[in-house]
Amino acid sequence: MPLKKIIKDFKELEYEVNKDFYIGLKDGQEPHILFIGCSDSRVNAEALFRAKAGELFQIRNIANIVPRKEIADTNYSVVSAIEYAVNVLNVKSIIVCGHSNCGGCSAIIHPEKSKDSLPYTGEWIKQSLAVSEHVNRKYPDMSEDEKLVMVEKLNAIQQLDNLMTYDFVRRKFESGELNLQAFYYDIGAGDITVYDYKGTLPDPECGCEFHLENDECVN
Numbered sequence: 001m002p003l004k005k006i007i008k009d010f011k012e013l014e015y016e017v018n019k020d021f022y023i024g025l026k027d028g029q030e031p032h033i034l035f036i037g038c039s040d041s042r043v044n045a046e047a048l049f050r051a052k053a054g055e056l057f058q059i060r061n062i063a064n065i066v067p068r069k070e071i072a073d074t075n076y077s078v079v080s081a082i083e084y085a086v087n088v089l090n091v092k093s094i095i096v097c098g099h100s101n102c103g104g105c106s107a108i109i110h111p112e113k114s115k116d117s118l119p120y121t122g123e124w125i126k127q128s129l130a131v132s133e134h135v136n137r138k139y140p141d142m143s144e145d146e147k148l149v150m151v152e153k154l155n156a157i158q159q160l161d162n163l164m165t166y167d168f169v170r171r172k173f174e175s176g177e178l179n180l181q182a183f184y185y186d187i188g189a190g191d192i193t194v195y196d197y198k199g200t201l202p203d204p205e206c207g208c209e210f211h212l213e214n215d216e217c218v219n
């Protein structure tokens with residue numbers, strides 16, 4: 001559809017029909033959720049939450065990655081949005097949403113495929129290579145498809161630990177002012193699995209904490 005028509009249709013079919021709602025938004029926002037999702041066009045956050053404009057503060061990037069503090073010190077894009085959401089907007093929840101058939105997670109499993117053709121992507125997904133290495137060690141007999149699903153889930157969960165490297169996130173989590181959750185969105189099935197962070201990372205397989213550094217299960 002031509003861009004001019006999209007803009008005209010928004011004004012006539014969306015804005016004019018819901019004019020009072022949009023006028024109500026003009027002076028500020030009060031979202032309660034920071035949604036950190038993959039850039040994938042199929043991950044439609046407003047549809048998942050049945051949310052309207054003003055309800056979701058969002059960060060989108062390849063494979064829904066939150067750089068750990070030591071990396072963010074040279075890359076402010078993601079952390080500045082987290083900082084604003086937590087310290088200024090006072091969001092109540094941060095949700096990191098992974099999804100099925102994720103090209104970013106596929107690149108995490110096979111970094112050699114994107115190293116030359118997508119050098120920036122290759123650098124970006126390096127942050128999650130430990131997730132893929134963990135899955136290879138812990139589940140050596142998984143098929144490629146099963147491995148991709150596991151990396152998609154654990155990569156989303158791992159970002160909760162990455163969030164906790166920031167003092168301003170940790171303080172609000174520990175005082176009970178902030179919830180941290182990972183979602184796994186199965187696009188074809190329309191199902192969302194929720195993993196709650198309770199001070200340790202949940203393991204989607206056994207229910208105990210997710211061990212990235214130490215593969216031993218406490219169960």
Ligand SMILES: [Zn+2]
Nearest residue numbers: 038040102103
């Ligand atoms: Zn993705």
